[in-house]
Amino acid sequence: MTAFERSVGKALPHDSAHLHVSGQAAYTDDLPEPRDLLHIAVGMSQQAHARIKSIDLDAVNEAPGVRASLVADDIPGDNNFGAIVADDPILVDDEVLYVGHPIFAVAADSVDQARKAARRAEITYEALTPILDTRDAIEQASFVLPSEELTRGEPAAALDKAKNRLQGSISCGGQDQFYLEGHIAMAVPQEDGALLVYSSTQHPDQLQSMVAQATNRAAKDVVVICRRMGGAFGGKESQAALIACIAALMAVHTGRACKLRLDRDDDMIMTGKRHDFVIDYDVGFDDDGLIEGIDFMLASRCGISADLSGPVNDRAMFSCDNAYFLENIHITSHRCKTNTVSNTAFRGFGGPQGMFAIEYVIENIARSLGKDPLEIRRLNFYGIDERNVTHYEQTVEDNIIHEIVDKLERDSDYVARRDAIREFNCNSPILKKGISLTPVKFGISFTKTLLNQAGALLHIYKDGTVHLNHGGTEMGQGLYIKVAQVVADEFGIDVDQIQIMAADTSKVPNASATAASSGSDMNGKAAQIAAARIRSRLSEFACRHFSIAEKDVSFAGGRVTVGKESVSFAELVQLAWADRVSLSATGFYKTPRIHYDRATFSGRPFFYFAYGAAVSEVIVDTLSGENRILRVDILHDCGDSLNPAIDLGQIEGGFVQGAGWLTFEELWWNASGELKTHAPSTYKIPTCSDLAVDFRVQLLENAGNREDTIYRSKAVGEPPLMLALSVFFAIRDAISSDKQPMPKLDAPATPEAVLLAWEDGAS
Numbered sequence: 003m004t005a006f007e008r009s010v011g012k013a014l015p016h017d018s019a020h021l022h023v024s025g026q027a028a029y030t031d032d033l034p035e036p037r038d039l040l041h042i043a044v045g046m047s048q049q050a051h052a053r054i055k056s057i058d059l060d061a062v063n064e065a066p067g068v069r070a071s072l073v074a075d076d077i078p079g080d081n082n083f084g085a086i087v088a089d090d091p092i093l094v095d096d097e098v099l100y101v102g103h104p105i106f107a108v109a110a111d112s113v114d115q116a117r118k119a120a121r122r123a124e125i126t127y128e129a130l131t132p133i134l135d136t137r138d139a140i141e142q143a144s145f146v147l148p149s150e151e152l153t154r155g156e157p158a159a160a161l162d163k164a165k166n167r168l169q170g171s172i173s174c175g176g177q178d179q180f181y182l183e184g185h186i187a188m189a190v191p192q193e194d195g196a197l198l199v200y201s202s203t204q205h206p207d208q209l210q211s212m213v214a215q216a217t218n219r220a221a222k223d224v225v226v227i228c229r230r231m232g233g234a235f236g237g238k239e240s241q242a243a244l245i246a247c248i249a250a251l252m253a254v255h256t257g258r259a260c261k262l263r264l265d266r267d268d269d270m271i272m273t274g275k276r277h278d279f280v281i282d283y284d285v286g287f288d289d290d291g292l293i294e295g296i297d298f299m300l301a302s303r304c305g306i307s308a309d310l311s312g313p314v315n316d317r318a319m320f321s322c323d324n325a326y327f328l329e330n331i332h333i334t335s336h337r338c339k340t341n342t343v344s345n346t347a348f349r350g351f352g353g354p355q356g357m358f359a360i361e362y363v364i365e366n367i368a369r370s371l372g373k374d375p376l377e378i379r380r381l382n383f384y385g386i387d388e389r390n391v392t393h394y395e396q397t398v399e400d401n402i403i404h405e406i407v408d409k410l411e412r413d414s415d416y417v418a419r420r421d422a423i424r425e426f427n428c429n430s431p432i433l434k435k436g437i438s439l440t441p442v443k444f445g446i447s448f449t450k451t452l453l454n455q456a457g458a459l460l461h462i463y464k465d466g467t468v469h470l471n472h473g474g475t476e477m478g479q480g481l482y483i484k485v486a487q488v489v490a491d492e493f494g495i496d497v498d499q500i501q502i503m504a505a506d507t508s509k510v511p512n513a514s515a516t517a518a519s520s521g522s523d524m525n526g527k528a529a530q531i532a533a534a535r536i537r538s539r540l541s542e543f544a545c546r547h548f549s550i551a552e553k554d555v556s557f558a559g560g561r562v563t564v565g566k567e568s569v570s571f572a573e574l575v576q577l578a579w580a581d582r583v584s585l586s587a588t589g590f591y592k593t594p595r596i597h598y599d600r601a602t603f604s605g606r607p608f609f610y611f612a613y614g615a616a617v618s619e620v621i622v623d624t625l626s627g628e629n630r631i632l633r634v635d636i637l638h639d640c641g642d643s644l645n646p647a648i649d650l651g652q653i654e655g656g657f658v659q660g661a662g663w664l665t666f667e668e669l670w671w672n673a674s675g676e677l678k679t680h681a682p683s684t685y686k687i688p689t690c691s692d693l694a695v696d697f698r699v700q701l702l703e704n705a706g707n708r709e710d711t712i713y714r715s716k717a718v719g720e721p722p723l724m725l726a727l728s729v730f731f732a733i734r735d736a737i738s739s740d741k742q743p744m745p746k747l748d749a750p751a752t753p754e755a756v757l758l759a760w761e762d763g764a765s
């Protein structure tokens with residue numbers, strides 16, 4: 003037989019790449035519109051905190067094209083879309099809690115008519131005092147969830163004893179997901195009161211539950227479908243439910259198909275973002291820079307409700323070690339309730355903020371001792387056989403951070419470049435260069451153990467082609483092609499023989515969100531299990547049919563070899579069908595080896611860790627505060643990559659998005675609690691011109707995974723975002739060249755922040 007190439011491990015293009023670039027990929031708004039479709043607009047609160055005295059929608063209802071309007075009282079079921087805590091009304095009728103809080107919805111014949119009508123509402127308020135600042139929330143004990151604490155070792159004693167001690171306060175900003183496709187849902191009434199909902203969502207199952215509860219239906223009466231999203235980045239994990247519930251409620255109310263598509267401004271005002279954090283630290287260390295004790299206070303702006311803030315802040319607590327062994331540590335975590343939009347998941351999910359905290363501390367230790375931060379990082383890394391237990395009692399069994407950092411340091415020529423930069427800065431009074439190498443260790447799994455489950459459904463048709471369904475959603479990350487590669491290899495066929503189907507709650511039930519970077523880990527395994535079940539039926543049949551022993555059957559290159567016989571996969575399928583063999587199967591997977599006690603913050607929440615490191619070199623103009631990233635070297639661990647082309651894209655994209663978070667993406671609210679950065683005109687996201695001039699990304703070779711993941715690959719969706727911490731610390735390095743101590747610099751390092759820090763250092 004000729005050499006047969008497996009699909010897994012090949013750099014195949016994204017399954018929809020040709021559709022993306024030619025504009026043929028159908029997003030929810032591109033689907034053919036049902037006859038009589040109504041378009042919805044949402045009426046939002048104009049006040050940050052107020053009691054509603056009256057809602058007068060007469061002018062709205064009389065506006066041209068308007069067919070119906072909807073307020074809280076019209077909701078037949080639960081007025082809530084909060085999945086973990088039921089504290090998130092779909093439409094508010096008593097107390098509005100942020101500027102943008104949905105109060106009513108209006109449906110009209112056109113989008114324009116609906117939007118114009120929505121503005122005609124007469125709503126009167128009795129103003130209440132808002133809390134807009136996280137520190138104020140702490141002071142007033144305004145929390146969406148109880149504060150949490152974690153202690154390991156004897157932090158207080160270690161801090162007292164330590165020869166050196168540093169204390170300070172820092173902050174890092176939030177971030178809008180800025181997916182290209184905004185939130186959207188279209189609800190279409192079906193027979194007997196059933197509903198079909200098309201939505202741009204990472205979590206179809208949750209939408210199904212929330213829509214069912216809000217419209218007073220059973221889950222069986224609601225189907226949710228999502229073929230793809232134009233980006234999600236965590237923003238469509240929980241909050242797509244709000245949009246879907248409004249569309250579904252209006253469809254029930256009017257008996258007509260209804261679509262709600264938020265425009266960019268409404269999307270940015272109404273839906274949640276990355277949590278900004280304020281952080282206090284107190285660290286004790288010896289003269290070498292070894293951390294002996296540390297105390298962190300991590301407080302996040304959760305906004306008005308719990309949403310996913312519990313698990314986000316838990317992950318921040320789990321991540322504030324990054325790659326370092328913190329023997330004596332105490333963490334306080336406040337989940338602050340503020341009168342701003344409810345913050346939610348965003349790539350990294352609290353991890354970036356936790357890592358920002360410890361990396362900032364490491365840099366300050368280095369500067370106070372006059373040492374290179376890389377030396378302090380190495381000294382504090384987790385050990386291999388000792389100093390290897392995290393503060394939540396998980397043993398780090400797969401530590402490869404030493405080898406990654408050693409290799410990257412060599413490949414990037416870090417030492418020589420640091421010397422060259424020092425030299426450059428001596429002779430350059432205005433333009434200053436900086437360099438930084440930062441590591442990443444990121445825990446893979448949902449921290450809530452029960453979410454680590456996935457299902458798949460496979461059909462083989464008589465001609466040998468395959469329909470592939472699983473619970474995962476496609477948001478551009480390449481999950482669907484990866485799972486198709488796995489299934490192709492199970493049957494020894496080409497990926498072209500597989501039709502990748504939309505995420506659909508009627509095909510695969512009860513699926514977790516596609517999140518926590520675990521999409522391919524979990525759905526890959528579930529689909530493999532389903533495929534293996536059909537293959538074993540086919541093998542068994544083949545042996546019977548050709549009268550040979552089962553071990554002599556192999557599936558490769560589109561053919562099935564049965565002893566000395568060889569038939570095409572399609573021929574075998576045809577014969578099996580004729581023999582009445584079932585050609586359809588489900589697969590179910592649950593991540594093994596994980597357990598975790600939320601009450602004590604201890605256990606083994608993560609199946610394994612993904613690692614990486616980056617070196618960034620920047621140049622800063624100390625007159626304007628602007629910077630350019632001159633060169634980036636990344637070495638990232640994807641285990642044995644399922645698809646190196648996709649993984650490379652995830653690393654590059656994650657890094658650039660992280661750099662945006664840390665440098666110029668700035669959310670700004672005015673004193674009345676209005677978000678003033680709600681469009682690309684005021685909120686700057688990275689563009690091509692912000693890319694590093696010299697961008698070198700390598701996947702760690704022969705990396706593998708000591709855990710039995712799908713083909714020993716590793717999750718890649720979120721970890722690379724945190725590699726961008728190197729950009730932030732390179733900027734700080736540039737503006738602190740040879741100044742003692744380092745200037746205070748909060749994230750994002752906008753030109754304004756950089757100038758203030760520069761002056762602070764000079765004074």
Ligand code: MTE
Nearest residue numbers: 234235349477478479517518519520521719
């Ligand atoms: N990549 C693209 N292109 N678009 C996205 O929305 N989301 C990220 C990441 N990469 C995202 C992306 C986030 S937040 C997660 S959790 C993972 O993809 C989810 O997909 P996975 O688990 O299949 O990696």
Ligand code: HPA
Nearest residue numbers: 313351448449450517518
């Ligand atoms: N990551 C992303 N989404 C989640 C998580 C997590 O750890 N837990 C619950 N939703």
Ligand code: MOS
Nearest residue numbers: 236348349517518
């Ligand atoms: Mo990603 S923030 O886990 O959706």
